[in-house]
Amino acid sequence: MKKRPGKQLLELTVNDEFYELAVEPQETLLEVLRNHLGLTGTKEGCGTGECGTCTVLMGDEPILSCLTLAMDCRQKEIRTIEGLDRENGLTVVQDAFLQQGAVQCGFCTPGMILATTALLEKNPNPSQEEIKKGLEGHLCRCTGYNKIFEAVEQAAARKSRHGDSGSV
Ligand code: FES
Ligand code: FES
Numbered sequence: 001m002k003k004r005p006g007k008q009l010l011e012l013t014v015n016d017e018f019y020e021l022a023v024e025p026q027e028t029l030l031e032v033l034r035n036h037l038g039l040t041g042t043k044e045g046c047g048t049g050e051c052g053t054c055t056v057l058m059g060d061e062p063i064l065s066c067l068t069l070a071m072d073c074r075q076k077e078i079r080t081i082e083g084l085d086r087e088n089g090l091t092v093v094q095d096a097f098l099q100q101g102a103v104q105c106g107f108c109t110p111g112m113i114l115a116t117t118a119l120l121e122k123n124p125n126p127s128q129e130e131i132k133k134g135l136e137g138h139l140c141r142c143t144g145y146n147k148i149f150e151a152v153e154q155a156a157a158r159k160s161r162h163g164d165s166g167s168v
Helices: 029-036 092-099 109-122 128-134 146-161
Strands: 008-014 017-023 055-058 061-064 077-079
Touching: 017 029, 055 109, 061 109, 092 109, 092 146, 109 128, 109 146, 128 146
Parallel strands: 008 077
Antiparallel strands: 008 017, 055 061, 055 077
């Protein structure tokens, strides 16, 4: 791929697709996902690391894509809300959020779902405190948080009932 002056070549994998992109050195991962790849499920809230709405997974770890330079994602594997491994349309976590009424305007939801997915992959039976800690830094202006915490508990319970056969 031919680079434009000032741009740098970025190679990364997003949702199991390999990409080569020419990006400005100061561009964030959030900008690359939304503006270059059209993955607008990742939301920009504050843009300064305060709200968690821009969360994506780098490997298994949640990261704030608004604070991550795209060039720091060279050769990394990124997963966004569009790339979750769904069975029958929704993951267990997404379905639990829906069932519990943990989604209102939905703006915080992709970040919450990805943070919850990462939490349950590491800790399938988190305590209430661990759930709160796992979602700290994720702001929601609508739900009052209780429905979200209940959704995480429901997802964990369903996951443990069904063993590891289903995707989180
Ligand atoms: S948009 Fe990244 S933390 Fe708010
Ligand atoms: S559902 Fe609206 S910000 Fe969380």
